[in-house]
Amino acid sequence: MTLLTRRGFLAAGVAASAMVQFPRIGMAEPPAIGLRAASRTLDIDGRAASVWGLAGPSGQGLILDPGARFRVDLTNDLPEPTIIHWHGQIPPNAQDGVPDMPMPKLKPGETRSYDYAAIPGTYWMHSHIPKQEMRLLAAPLIVRSASDIAADRQEVVMFLHDFAFKSPEEVMEEIAGGHAPSGHEGMDHGAMPMKQPMAGMDHAGMSGHDMSGMSGMAAMQMDLNDYDWDAYLTNDRTLSDPEVIRVERDGRVLLRVVNAAAATVFWIDTGGVQARLVAVDGQGIQPLTGTRFGIAMAQRLDLEIELPGTGSWPILAIREGARxxxxxxxxxxxxxxxxxxxxxDQNAAAFDTDMAQEMRLIASDPLPAREVQTSRALMLGGTMQPYRWTIDDKVWGEHVPVTARSGERVEIMFHNMSMMGHPMHLHGHTFQVVEVNGRRFSGARRDTVYVPPMAMVTVALDAGEAARWMLHCHHMPHLETGMMTEFAITT
Incomplete structure (x- = not known):
């Protein structure tokens, strides 16, 4: 599969046909982009695999040109109902794509239209039914800006998945039943010993170029991976037959990395070429230079790379805690x-256990300073046996919503009391990371923040549209077992 990777690709005159619940004004709009949720077949190391996906006019995913609205007709060609979430975008709540919040799932054969102002940056779209996302029902959603056009660089999408030949139901049964990943190196259930960092060490890496960090948690055990997937994919391909992107001599590349994996954190390793991290989750940051950057589930990284002359440069995604x-x-x-x-050759480190990477990310456009009107602490918990993951010791359906009024400045503190990390995602908003383990700083603006075991992370935001917005862990087996609540905004 050729993913949407080449600059200037898809001059998307995006418009959507009218729909009762999403009315529009005017008669001269161009036709909608058609997007289909449909089955497809991949070649996984010589073995055919039936998966799902989101097919646009030119392959999996969509790229919108600067200033274009998101005007899409989504058709469900799958044999069961589905609904698609436009991850990180801020549509009207009715178009957000969560089952019955407030729109129902699309029935097989049904089409629904969407129309909203798109936010520029690296985004993605996926089913908001966890087992469907585990079947790869996801794709890139890239919204280009005028500065992207002016930059005169090649844009490459790196879309990451974890994949199992077994059905999501079988995967969940194994996980919940105590299936212990081998780690391929004798690791016990993904656990790694946590060691105290040496005094004076730069936890962000050697000379700031390796951001893998070290843990500040002494004598603790954390669970990194709770399932061994059959394959790990970049743009639907394994390393036995990787996609080769042809680039220019001395070329400039913007690498848009999307971690669409169900349950895998990766290290992005640019090897022999330096990269500048310039945005996370579609939001600009003060640039950081390095060769290794971590990315949790649902997060995105924009990396600028200047290639030295001619040659070939592998860009790798390595599973945390494994090979x-x-x-x-x-x-x-x-x-x-x-x-x-x-x-x-060796196991990768655990990702950002002391949040050294996160604390180096500084927003280029921070939230304006304001008094906080509403604050809430959320306890993230759970156990491997029984396999149950909670927010404030409650699963979805028992949850107590986070509440605020539209326009209020809100701070939410996530306190992870479990031994697994949790990428926490809030719908309908971007937030700014403002505190880590008691240290205040002007961190990155995001829509998904990784909270490692025993850590405390506080985010700030301005409450948006009065509606019910989902707030949840983006580890799909955790979400499937109920690790979600809601952000309920009133007028």
Whole structure:
């Protein structure tokens, strides 16, 4: 599969046909972009795999040109109802894409129209039914800006998945039944010993170039991976047959990385070429230079890369706490393309256990200073046996909503009391990370923040449309077992 990777691709004159619940004004709009939730077949190391996806006019996913509205007709060609969430975008609540909040799922054969002002940046779209996302019902949603056009650089999408030949139902049964991942290196259930960092060490990495960090949690155990997936994919391909992106000599690349995995945190390793991290979750940050950056489920990274002359440059995504990896290769014409193995030489580190990476991310456009009107602390908890994941010791249906009035400045503190990390995602808003483990700072603006075991992370936001907005962990097995609540806004 060729993903939407080339600059200037898809001059999307996006418009959507009218619909009763989403009325529009005017008669001269261009036709809608058609988007289909449909089955497809992948070749996974020589074995056919039936998965789901989101097919636009030019393949999986959509790219919108600067200033274009998100005007899409979504058709459900699957054999069961579905609903798609436009992750990180801020549509009217009725178009957000959560079952019965407030719109029902699309029945097989049904079409629904969407029309809202798109936010520029690296985003994605996926089913908001966890087992469907585990079947790869997801795709990139890239909204280009005028500055992207002016930058004169090649844009490459790196869309990451974890994949199982077993059905999501079988995967969940194994996880809930105590299935212990092998880790392929004798790791016990993904657990790794946590060691106290050495005094004076730069936790952001050597000379600021390796952001893997070290843990500040002494004598603790954390669960990194609760399932061994059959394959790890970049743009639907494994490292046995990676996508090779042809680039120009001395070319400039904007690498848009999306972690669409159900339950895997990755390290993005640019190897022999330096990268500048310039945005996270579609929001600009003060640039950071390095060769290794972590990315939790549902998060995105924008990396600027200047290629030195001619050659080939593998860009790898390595599973945290393990050796499995996936990736793509940037290569100039005629360059020798290396053969890569699916296993690294050694286990990767755990991701950001002391939040060293997160604390180096500084918003380029921070929220304006305001008095906080509403604050709430949420306790993140859960256990592997029984497999149950909670917010304030409650699962969805028992939850107590976070409440605020539209326009209020709100702070939410996530306190993770479990031994697994949780990428926490809020619908309908961007927020700013403003405190980590008691330290205040002007952190990145995001829509998904990773909260490692025993950590405390506070985010600030201005409450938006008066509606019910989902707030949940983006680890799909955790979400499937109820790790979600809601942000209920009133006028």
């Amino acid at each position: 499995e990896r996936t990736g793509l290769i940037l290569a100039t014409a005629g360059a020798k393309v290396p053969k890569l193995t699916p296993l690294a």
